[in-house]
Amino acid sequence: MKLLIIAGPPSVGKTAVVRQIIANFQDQKKCAYLKIDVVRAFEDEELAAEFGIPVKKIYSGDLCPDHAGILVMKDAVSWAEGEGADILIVESAGLCLRCSPYTTQSLGIVVLSAISGINTPLKMGAMLSLADIAVVTRIDLISQAEKEVFREKIRDVNDHLDIIETNAIQGTGLRYLFRAIDELAGIDDPDLIRLKGAPPLGVCTICVGKKETGWQNHFGVVRKLEGADFLFRGE
Amino acid sequence: MRPHSIHEIAILPGYNRMGEPENFDRIVIRPGDTISVVGPTGSGKSALINDIEIFANRDTVTMRTVLVNDEHPPEECIRDPAKKPVALITQNTRCLSDLRVKEFLEMHVRSRKIEVDNIIGNTIALANEFTGEKILPDVRITSLSGGQTRSLMVADAIMISNAPLVLLDEVENAGIFKGRVIECLKKNNKALIFVTHDPLVSLLSGRRVVMKNGGVERILEPGEEEKTALEEIIRMDSTFSRLRELIRAGGIIRSVRHA
Numbered sequence: 475m476k477l478l479i480i481a482g483p484p485s486v487g488k489t490a491v492v493r494q495i496i497a498n499f500q501d502q503k504k505c506a507y508l509k510i511d512v513v514r515a516f517e518d519e520e521l522a523a524e525f526g527i528p529v530k531k532i533y534s535g536d537l538c539p540d541h542a543g544i545l546v547m548k549d550a551v552s553w554a555e556g557e558g559a560d561i562l563i564v565e566s567a568g569l570c571l572r573c574s575p576y577t578t579q580s581l582g583i584v585v586l587s588a589i590s591g592i593n594t595p596l597k598m599g600a601m602l603s604l605a606d607i608a609v610v611t612r613i614d615l616i617s618q619a620e621k622e623v624f625r626e627k628i629r630d631v632n633d634h635l636d637i638i639e640t641n642a643i644q645g646t647g648l649r650y651l652f653r654a655i656d657e658l659a660g661i662d663d664p665d666l667i668r669l670k671g672a673p674p675l676g677v678c679t680i681c682v683g684k685k686e687t688g689w690q691n692h693f694g695v696v697r698k699l700e701g702a703d704f705l706f707r708g709e
Numbered sequence: 710m711r712p713h714s715i716h717e718i719a720i721l722p723g724y725n726r727m728g729e730p731e732n733f734d735r736i737v738i739r740p741g742d743t744i745s746v747v748g749p750t751g752s753g754k755s756a757l758i759n760d761i762e763i764f765a766n767r768d769t770v771t772m773r774t775v776l777v778n779d780e781h782p783p784e785e786c787i788r789d790p791a792k793k794p795v796a797l798i799t800q801n802t803r804c805l806s807d808l809r810v811k812e813f814l815e816m817h818v819r820s821r822k823i824e825v826d827n828i829i830g831n832t833i834a835l836a837n838e839f840t841g842e843k844i845l846p847d848v849r850i851t852s853l854s855g856g857q858t859r860s861l862m863v864a865d866a867i868m869i870s871n872a873p874l875v876l877l878d879e880v881e882n883a884g885i886f887k888g889r890v891i892e893c894l895k896k897n898n899k900a901l902i903f904v905t906h907d908p909l910v911s912l913l914s915g916r917r918v919v920m921k922n923g924g925v926e927r928i929l930e931p932g933e934e935e936k937t938a939l940e941e942i943i944r945m946d947s948t949f950s951r952l953r954e955l956i957r958a959g960g961i962i963r964s965v966r967h968a
Contacts, residue, residue: 592807617798618797618865618870623817646759646763646769649768
């Protein structure tokens with residue numbers, strides 16, 4: 475089974491890209507889909523209704539959704555294999571530009587919107603630099619000059635990244651993404667799937683819902699006003 | 710594939726929405742050619758332009774093939790917009806970068822690694838030939854009008870992108886001097902494809918591709934046959950332009966003839 479991990483900021487068109495992938499492979503390969511989100515998500519129901527594929531979602535609630543995604547990854551692989559899937563598509567919540575849920579033995583796809591601002595690639599960190607492929611959506615809404623400059627900015631962050639421009643609703647240009655998925659090797663050993671980088675997933679007492687202010691009231695990684703260092707407070 | 714080494718782009722037929730083969734053998738586009746694509750909304754005009762823009766290889770819904778110099782172009786020419794022989798100027802007239810005109814063009818020049826004296830000044834000067842509202846180098850792109858942005862994009866396509874084939878999607882909507890744009894693109898030996906509903910743009914083009922039901926229905930090459938009509942349309946168009954300017958300037962229109 476092949477593993478695709480799709481990340482990207484909110485509302486850039488991640489699900490539109492997923493829909494194109496499923497539509498393209500539906501005659502040859504069985505896809506399974508996992509959506510990770512925080513409060514509500516509807517993508518799983520929509521895709522199940524449209525394509526009749528096995529889907530699942532998890533709500534991370536007070537936990538960072540990318541942290542949650544990493545925790546459930548192994549279970550998700552077993553679930554999808556149990557469903558007889560050939561491709562497991564995991565879509566991140568995409569709430570924070572800095573997450574990087576990519577793992578080994580998978581294809582890391584970052585989705586960016588061409589209309590999100592010319593400097594967005596430079597702000598994205600590991601979500602962009604550790605991906606294997608960048609899919610740039612809404613390419614139909616920008617000028618030729620902006621297309622070229624946007625590509626250049628992505629190259630500034632990751633010179634080796636495969637960049638695919640598309641209008642994800644129409645699916646233009648996605649032939650190269652499909653080819654990369656075709657060429658992707660399947661999961662070799664699920665027990666050896668590792669994160670590609672250390673994502674900034676500071677799970678602290680604020681993240682899990684404690685409302686007191688001041689570092690004295692929190693545990694985990696904290697910092698004081700004076701002294702820019704982070705320190706660990708806890709057991 | 711350098712721009713000057715492209716001597717023709719060819720479109721091979723696919724199928725319309727009813728699955729019938731399209732009604733042509735081959736549309737060949739050479740430098741200096743002008744083609745307008747006409748037909749009702751939903752007839753497949755934009756899909757045709759898209760097929761050209763991505764060099765369709767029987768892998769789009771239309772199953773068309775687009776060749777450069779009789780071959781499938783190398784992958785980098787399709788994928789890297791800076792190497793692509795096609796520039797698409799869309800209906801969208803908003804520019805998203807919050808930069809000054811000068812900075813925006815500088816960024817484009819840098820990404821293309823071009824070293825030509827005063828290329829930015831010349832690009833802005835050319836853009837100003839296409840629009841009645843003067844574009845200044847230090848104005849923010851986001852505050853330009855639709856017509857100014859479109860003019861700047863056309864000038865950029867000529868001076869900086871230097872793509873041999875320019876696709877213009879409904880150029881008439883933006884309030885720019887259509888005739889001057891077409892003349893200038895032709896002078897620079899660009900091949901032009903317009904998606905248009907505009908009589909002037911349609912008749913100014915050497916060939917007219919008529920779309921229906923998602924496919925090419927027929928290709929017209931009227932030449933001399935439309936010469937008189939074209940002269941009349943040019944007159945009408947300049948009357949409309951003058952009227953437009955008068956109305957914008959707050960004038961009262963008492964007579965169309967003497968406008």
